[in-house]
Amino acid sequence: MTTGIALFDTALGTCAIAWRAAGIVGVQLPEGSPESTRQRLEHCFPDAVEHQPPAPIQRAIDGIREHLGGALDDLRWIDLDFEGIPxxxxxxxxxxxxxxxxxxxxxxxxxxxxxxxxxxxxxxxxxxxxxxxxxxxxxxxxxxxxxxxxxxxxxxxxxxxxxxxxxxxxxxxxxxxx
Structure with a gap:
């Protein structure tokens, strides 16, 4: 299954997200540059392809962005994919x-x-x-x-x-x- 990734800006800097059909598989907090952020996420998900996030992933991005901007949210509503995690x-x-x-x-x-x-x-x-x-x-x-x-x-x-x-x-x- 293909893993999608996208970068997005937040109050803390450029973050990145990775997802599969079942939900989010990775979030990368800001590194020294957007390219460093992308590279660190791609290291974890080498099969990832960067493209436009589907609607549920965009909602998750918006929720993370708002949380990091100070509008606190527990983010428990975001679907996660734990496949392959012990x-x-x-x-x-x-x-x-x-x-x-x-x-x-x-x-x-x-x-x-x-x-x-x-x-x-x-x-x-x-x-x-x-x-x-x-x-x-x-x-x-x-x-x-x-x-x-x-x-x-x-x-x-x-x-x-x-x-x-x-x-x-x-x-x-x-x-x-x-």
Whole structure:
């Protein structure tokens, strides 16, 4: 099945999206340039062909664009295609997708919810492979003690902090006096 890709502009910069008939398979946050963004997504989906997104994908693009512009949306309405993704990762992504904007869980919280309390590191590794950042909001998952942890998207933890601030997540948004 052919994978389509398209680039689109957001408040954070040029993003990219990949899809198949069943739904979105990849989202790429901005890299240093639109071409770098395209190349990183094409590396993940080497069979991809760039073309005009169909209506459901355009709605997803619009939703992502609006979310990154500050009109917060949980984006759970976007259809995803998990074909080829390991079962453990899918379970991690399902739990992560349920985290509301402005709130966070830890890697350990997700491991506990999976019934595998010692699997925090495996959860972090699964999130490091997340092909759908923002739609599967891995930026909302922190290390123990509220530490930022890692972030594999372009810009690393700076981008993670920016996304958390955008969502007015306590401790990452505007400073408070009390």
């Amino acid at each position: 079962e453990f990762d899918c379970h991690v992504y399902d739990i992560t997708r349920a985290i509301d904007p402005g709130t966070t869980l830890t890697y350990g919280d997700i491991a506990a919810e999976l019934g595998k309390p010692g699997a925090a590191q495996a959860v972090g590794q699964a999130l490091g492979r997340n092909p759908l950042p923002v739609v599967i909001p891995c930026h909302r998952v922190l290390a123990a003690g509220g530490q930022v942890g890692g972030f594999s998207a372009g810009g690393g933890t700076l981008t993670k902090r920016e996304l958390l601030a955008l969502e007015h997540t306590p401790g990452f948004d505007d400073p408070v006096l009390f």
